Amino acid sequence: MASGMESPETAHGASHKAGRVPTRLRLARLGVLLIFFVNGATFASLVPRYPEIIERLHVSNTLWGLALGIGPIGGIALGWLAAPLMRRYRSRNVAALAQIASSGALVILALAGSIEWVFVAMFAMSAFDAVTDTSMNYHGLRVQRLYRRSIFNSFHGWWCIGAVVGGFLGSAAAGAAMAVPTQTYVTVGVLLCCVVASWAMMLPGEDREQVAGTEVATGRAWLRPRTLAVLVGLGLLGALAGGIELGGSAWSPLYMTDQFAATPFVAGLGFVALMVFETLGRLTGDVLVDRLGLVRTVVWGAVVCLAGMALALAVPTPVTALIGFGASGWGIATMIPNAMNAADGLPGVPAGVGLTITTWVMRVGFVLFPIVIGALGDAVSLRLALLVIPLSAVLIMALSPLLRPRPAPQAAATG
Incomplete structure (x- = not known):
């Protein structure tokens, strides 16, 4: 799955209209x-x-x-x-x-x-x-x-x-x-x-520029417990978003097959719906962030995901399932990049350290999410197991305040 993001300063501060771009x-x-x-x-x-x-x-x-x-x-x-x-x-x-x-x-x-x-x-x-x-x-x-x-x-x-x-x-x-x-x-x-x-x-x-992560490997980085907790929380937010993507994409064909006896072609459309709307969400995400800010963009995305999957599971039909997976894709589109941006821009954190911690937590979450859905699918049913998706959307809303910009610490410890 694609996960790296540049810092806001690179994305916006240095952006300007360029002249003719060389063919190379x-x-x-x-x-x-x-x-x-x-x-x-x-x-x-x-x-x-x-x-x-x-x-x-x-x-x-x-x-x-x-x-x-x-x-x-x-x-x-x-x-x-x-x-x-x-x-x-x-x-x-x-x-x-x-x-x-x-x-x-x-x-x-x-x-x-x-x-x-x-x-x-x-x-x-x-x-x-x-x-x-x-x-x-x-x-x-x-x-x-x-x-x-x-x-x-x-x-x-x-x-x-x-x-x-x-x-x-x-x-x-x-x-x-x-x-x-x-x-x-x-x-x-x-x-x-x-x-x-x-x-x-x-x-x-x-490549000329120093590869990101060098500072982490060679330098010392002492993080305050509160800062570390924020980074872990941002990683959890990203893990939940990635888990929704993994859960929807990996389990949608099985859900469509088991629940509706769908043909192989129709069963695959749940995954396609999720990815089509995630694509639209990413292509329009910058405009939404500029207008709404990071927190409200993520909250509204979580609301769309929650509403879509709640409809799909409460009223199970092939059409509502496609609506639910599509809503999930659009809803989570900007969440991982936003979590990475927030981690990278956290004051008092050495370059690369915030992203390293946050993305590591995300990957741990990616390991657990499919296992949880599979175990619940065997224990109860795949339909009930997919309740993990709207529940994750609720947790994302609870974690969204971590995306707010934080003021730089008044005094930084050195040594």
Whole structure:
């Protein structure tokens, strides 16, 4: 899944109308857009085929939820390597090679003969995805600095477009009764060609600027307990938002199949609805933040998510389910970036430390969320298990005051 964000100062303070953009820089922007697209499409392409894989392997919802939860553990384990790898091999190379490895792991998932191989595939896919995520975001920020105006949100918008396209094509393949391995071979082949094209267009040479996270690795950072609590709270907010996305995307095909006996194509549309509206939310998010501010944007997003999923679960029909998943996607669209911005701008926190703590908490949440839904789905029903989504929206509203700007401390301890 795409998670890095630039600081507000980079996004707005240095943004201004630039003159004619050199062709090389335009190509670099296209290269970054393309790798974001590939990153979004990779995971999404097989989500609509999950019911078939589960049926083939004869696994329970609990085991499948555990398999989905294994993925973020891979991200936690390998994600810390992104900064040193970029320092040595440059962000362009790291992003491309890690994405090739992540996309290639789809083959392991498609051919899995047991749930253990699903664990391996999910771990590998997410581990390499975490490295790609950091390095492609870093390269995108490098391109933005050269553009001298804000273009960063467009990258994340194209991640969502990639997820929508991947999910839709997966649904279409399922509807056409294409074998899962056949679909995967075609998908991986196309994605790898896109990665090579992206690599060729991105900026070569030194990244020049210091890789984010260096200060964390080499310097000392003493945080007040209250500051640490705020960072953990922001991470929890982001984890809940990401959990809603994971819960809606990963479990919507199974919910549509179990609850309504939907065809494979219709079952995949729940995921597509979520990603389409998340894309719209990200493309319009900057305007909403400018008008409403961080807190009200997140609160209104949580309200939309709560109302949509409450309707979907209270009045279960295929149409209300699609409305609920779509409302969830739009509602959570800006939450993770807003949490990252707030963490990065927290006064008295050394550069990179706030983001490191907050995103680590998010990834821990990503591990737990699918497991909880899977366990509840086995214990009661998947419909009742999805109540976790509106309940998470309520918790997000409770945590939203943490997004408010905080004044700098009057006196900072040194030493």
